[in-house]
Amino acid sequence: MAFSQWMAAGLLLAFSSIGASAAGLGGEGLPSRAGNGDPVAGREKADSGRCLECHGDDGNSGDSRIPNHAGQYAGYLVKQLHDFQTGARQHAVMSVMAEDLDAADMADIAAYFAAQQPMQGRDGSGKRAAPGLFLHGDAGRGIPACADCHGRHGEGRAGEDGTLYPLIGGQRKVYLRAQLTAWKLGERKNSPDGVMNRIAASLSDDEFEALVDYLSGLRPP
Ligand code: HEC
Ligand code: HEC
Incomplete structure (x- = not known):
């Protein structure tokens, strides 16, 4: 490949990966774990919205009935919040908590939780053989x-x-x-x-x- 072609291909690659991360895409155009929200704004919103009280400062909950969000796919968390809003998923507490969030709030809060070190199991009995x-x-x-x-x-x-x-x-x-x-x-x-x-x-x-x-x-x- 001629040098100029090689450079052009390299630039294209560089640009397309910048575009992909801005759109919340990971490798091969798949959604990335972090999505496209702003994790810094997300932390503030999660704090003022009281999410951290139950789901933990770093996304690890203090109660085995309450899910961890640490390292969770942002897009999955956003889908759940949306489903709580529409009633596609039902839960007395979470439908109230999700009620007033707009799309940017959801994306930002989810980006904050997704950016935390993935949840590390604490509840299992320690049996290591996978079923x-x-x-x-x-x-x-x-x-x-x-x-x-x-x-x-x-x-x-x-x-x-x-x-x-x-x-x-x-x-x-x-x-x-x-x-x-x-x-x-x-x-x-x-x-x-x-x-x-x-x-x-x-x-x-x-x-x-x-x-x-x-x-x-x-x-x-
Ligand atoms: C009073 C405690 C409490 C507060 C406050 C709270 N949650 Fe929850 N959340 C829960 C519980 C309990 C569940 C599990 C619901 C179920 O069993 O289906 C849950 C589930 C979720 C889920 C689904 C997780 C999954 O793995 O499917 C998301 C997303 C979520 N909460 C986000 C939030 C956000 C964002 C806020 C703040 C706006 C928030 N929560 C505030 C208790 C809370
Ligand atoms: C064909 C793909 C597929 C297989 C196989 C599968 N799952 Fe899932 N599972 C999903 C999808 C997709 C979701 C997310 C659903 C949503 O968007 O609400 C999910 C959600 C879940 C959740 C909810 C997570 C949360 O945070 O609330 C649990 C728990 C779960 N799966 C456990 C299992 C277990 C255990 C098995 C094996 C017995 C299994 N799944 C096999 C596709 C699969």
């Missing part, structure tokens, strides 16, 4: 592996179609159990195409327990 369901699913029952979507360390993933698979490794245990139960009972039904309802509906209480014990002890990178 087979987590790594492999159960083809006979049509259950896909959790790790295929949420990552082998539960670190979450941005899908090629823009779907965000949340960080679940290191999440609080009681919260995780409550969500799986809510998906199973159909009390939470805001996952794309009802995927989490289908998966949770096939799982037993013992399987829930093994999964949430493992997940809540994980320390994603």
